[in-house]
Amino acid sequence: MSVPVVIVSGLHPEPRSALVDRLLADHPGSVAIHHDLREVSTGRVQRVVRNASGTLDLHEVRLAHGCVTCTVREDLIPELLSLAGSASLLVVELWDSVEPRTVAEALAWHEDTVHRLRLTGVLTALDAARATDDICCDDTLAARGRHAAAGDARHLAEVLARQIEYATALVVSGAEEDVELALAVLGHLAPTTPAAPSDLAPPAVTGARIDVEMLGARVDPATAQLPCDARTGEISTVVWHRLRPLHPQRLFDAVDELVTETVRSRGRFWLANRHERLLAWDAVAGVITVEDAGPWLVTLPEAAWEMESPARRMAATLDWSAPLGDRVQHLVFIGPDLDRDRILSLLDSCLLTESEALAGSDVWAGYPDPFASVLDLEETSA
Template sequence: MLNHVLHNREGRRVALIVNDMSEVNIDADLVREGGAKLSRTEEKLVELSNGCICCTLRDDLLAEVRRLAEDGRFDYLLIESSGISEPLPVAGTFSFRDEAGQSLSDVARLDTMVTVVDAASLLKDYGSHELLADRGQVAGEGDARSLIDLLVEQIEFADVVVINKVSEVSPAERGHVRAVVRGLNADCRIVETDFGRAPLTDILDTGLFDEEKAERHPMWFKELHGFKDHVPETEEYGIESFVYRARRPFEPARFAAFIQASWPGLIRAKGHFWLATRPDWAGEFSLAGAIVRTSPLGRWWASIDRREWPDHAEWRRHLMTRWDESWGDRRQELVFIGHGMDEAAVRAALDACLLASADDFRPAAWAKLPDPFPRWGHSQAA
């Protein structure tokens, strides 16, 4: 796609930064050899190697973009970060101010975040349990991300998703790929291509990036917090979504069985929950493809002495909108997004996870229930 852009600049003077994790920058070599023949006077290719933009090379990126902008010879800068880079830190680099108070936003405007998806491999990868380390692609020591973690992050944050190699898949597979992309990102512009030949007007000078919007961009966030502007788009692509809410706690063993089950058509799920054995703790639930995670999110305000609550009237009013006489702010709130999923079956299964005998808050009576989840905190029952 980079070669395509450079072949069809339509009068734009383009600078290109190509980032790669290896010492020998293969991607930059491919661009050079692709026939674009970058002019020393009109285009510039800059290589940032042996690191990724989202971590070790941030200072290099700051310096290089500022230098290119101040040079005054370029209309547009394309940055291709490493394939394992997360887009949010790259975007954040543009609003970051260094110790001298300087920022890239003073000299450049972040226009569009583009993710290129391989139609021929997305469905297989989305069902994978592989870690990035299994493919020899990590950002550094201790990088324990899964392949799906990266796919979801890059698709959810994109303004434009280019689905490439569409001629290599059947019409049915193409529809499934579209559904996964739209299920993860309701607002992105989808462009379908072969050989990366996306129309330049779809990826350059779009004005689509909005920092405030990006902070609440994922579809699960919109569903959970009531942003409904995306509904017509999702209906067009056959995407279904719903939010499951309940006050009673989950019985741990039943909820553990639920998250280990297979739910056909489910693309993404996210939210918070609470277990009868852990009345102080809000748990976080996240599902993407074949990867399911639960972790502690923090303590419910109901478990904290009110004298320690923030002394902020608006905050307290907001909390009280979610307050229950028996449960406080404890609640189940999970969003599910899918294509052809059985909402009724998922809801029924979650209802069956709720503690049947819990009419009011009695944690001492639940403390000895079987709990297969890893330990979260000191206040949890053993």
């Protein structure tokens, strides 16, 4: 019979470790594994194995290449398998800046773990006061000494956003007023994910295997379950949903205002001059990433649809409109005191005018493309 495994992530070590302690105390026979990655760039990692009584093993691991992927493949999975015969629950406590998706998929899809381990949850523990500050912070991980590998250029806020949005449950600790604000923010960032104060019972973690493919589909740009229009006190989520294509230069000129006036924004969109490609928008704390997420399904032969995931086909069906198919502008913007009318009017001004739209794709192809330096570089390096 397979042993349940739960992943606990979080930028803030104190609430994360406290949640792990709670899980160990509530589940007799459970064991937790944590890899300290402070020196991973040198190929050295410290592995700590503990139970409710204390530390069982402290071991320095040397890796051929210092990275999170190597740590998971070369040490975490073998260690979990070695403990599977005696533990009632295995808790994987991730290092501060490790994003849980990489680890979850490695555990779920590794050929040696399929029958012996079952991933039952991905929990993210948050310090209420620091989380609401960090989601607005433009510091890099390296600037805070929290990077997970040499050359790690990620920002603190983008890692925190991914830890929040990928989780199956969120646990928040801190003073009552801080927790109340954090829960309100989380209700906008991840409205379908259960979130609760840490003084309540932790989420159940010994049940059925979670579907990692569906978990990924919740956050992938082509299939993401994006938040709806909402307002909680001063916090707003503004949804922009349109069908007409965007003019590349006008959108590019509007990007700075859109990302600096909001805390978090994401979604999928299409540029007139790249009308066959689904583009992903991902911005947090003033830092934006625009990526090519593949073709719109309407551009593919019908036979190719069978090669796409059920989630991808469902998302395309929900967005479908003739004659555009699944092409859509669907962006969401989250932040305090947002000027909804300003955001919507600014984005609407970036759409093609009626006469530009009627000119057709041959004309659109000739538009100057300021996004080319990012998107074409992506294609070259792929």
